[in-house]
Amino acid sequence: DAGITQSPRYKITETGRQVTLMCHQTWSHSYMFWYRQDLGHGLRLIYYSAAADITDKGEVPDGYVVSRSKTENFPLTLESATRSQTSVYFCASISGGSTDTQYFGPGTRLTVL
Amino acid sequence: GDSVTQMEGPVTLSEEAFLTINCTYTATGYPSLFWYVQYPGEGLQLLLKATKADDKGSNKGFEATYRKETTSFHLEKGSVQVSDSAVYFCALILSGSARQLTFGSGTQLTVLP
Numbered sequence: 258d259a260g261i262t263q264s265p266r267y268k269i270t271e272t273g274r275q276v277t278l279m280c281h282q283t284w285s286h287s288y289m290f291w292y293r294q295d296l297g298h299g300l301r302l303i304y305y306s307a308a309a310d311i312t313d314k315g316e317v318p319d320g321y322v323v324s325r326s327k328t329e330n331f332p333l334t335l336e337s338a339t340r341s342q343t344s345v346y347f348c349a350s351i352s353g354g355s356t357d358t359q360y361f362g363p364g365t366r367l368t369v370l
Numbered sequence: 371g372d373s374v375t376q377m378e379g380p381v382t383l384s385e386e387a388f389l390t391i392n393c394t395y396t397a398t399g400y401p402s403l404f405w406y407v408q409y410p411g412e413g414l415q416l417l418l419k420a421t422k423a424d425d426k427g428s429n430k431g432f433e434a435t436y437r438k439e440t441t442s443f444h445l446e447k448g449s450v451q452v453s454d455s456a457v458y459f460c461a462l463i464l465s466g467s468a469r470q471l472t473f474g475s476g477t478q479l480t481v482l483p
Contacts, residue, residue, distance in 0.1 A: 288469045299376075299459060299473035300414075307468060315470060347413055351469050356402045356421040359463075359471055361413035 260284075263348050263362040271370050276335045278365050280348030288351045289331040290315075290359070291323065293344040300347065306331055338369045372397045376460050376474030383450055383481050391445040391477045393434075393460035401462035403427075403436050403443040404471065408457040417445075417458070450481045 261282040270276050282289065287308050292300040302315030304323040312323050320342060322334045335342055348362040377392040395401065402421040406414040418427030423438035432447045443460060460474040 290470060292471075292473075297475055299374075299475040300471070301473075302470045305468055305470050313468065349414075349471075353469075356419070356463075356465075357469075358416045358419070359404075359469070361406075361415070363413045 261348060261350055261360050261362040263365050265365060266363065267366050269368045269370065270338050272338060272340060274338050276338050276367065278333045278346055280331045280362060282329055282350045284350065284352065285328055286350035286352045290349040291333045292347045292349065293317065294347060295344050340369050343367060343369045372462065372464060372472050374460050374462055374472055374474035377477055380478035380480060385452055385481055385483050386449045389447040389450045391458055393443045393445065393474060395441050395443065395462050397462060397464060399464045401464050404461045405434055405445050406459040406461060408459065414459065452481045452483050455479055455481045
């Protein structure tokens with residue numbers, strides 16, 4: 258099915274562990290994004306990518322790493338998870354124009370103990 | 371920097387009541403404005419959008435008008451239903467930007483039968 262998927266949907270990990278959240282889209286959209294959702298903050302941008310091999314920092318990038326070797330995939334890695342990274346993570350994509358609809362994945366709920 | 375300020379929630383209404391959720395923005399350029407809705411346990415879905423001043427976005431009985439003079443994009447619905455219970459996010463994208471959305475903090479709406 259066409260769309261944007263995230264895995265895993267739920268993850269529990271411990272402080273200091275490395276965690277990778279996966280995002281896959283089937284539309285070949287140029288732009289992809291990672292947001293985190295926390296109560297009282299809405300969604301905040303972590304990293305984004307304008308195309309394969311092009312990534313840039315968003316509002317809250319510290320503690321996260323991204324890569325984009327293929328257009329359809331945009332994994333987010335927490336190199337050494339901290340409790341403050343407990344959140345719901347959303348991946349999104351947009352085809353190109355700033356007036357276009359940005360499509361969101363179903364989210365990954367991450368708990369860091 | 372660019373920002374979106376949304377009416378604080380939560381909002382509780384009876385079925386068939388009139389809904390207004392206020393949204394104002396600050397932007398250095400000419401943004402496109404969006405309302406996204408998040409149903410429980412799901413990702414965000416585009417509800418409506420407006421790309422230039424005086425445009426009215428509408429969908430599923432919801433409306434919002436892009437008011438440049440008041441930098442506002444208030445969401446309205448004449449008669450809410452229980453199924454409208456969700457979190458509503460106002461957001462903007464600047465033209466010429468990297469397409470990232472800037473979100474308000476979200477408003478939780480509960481509609482009681």
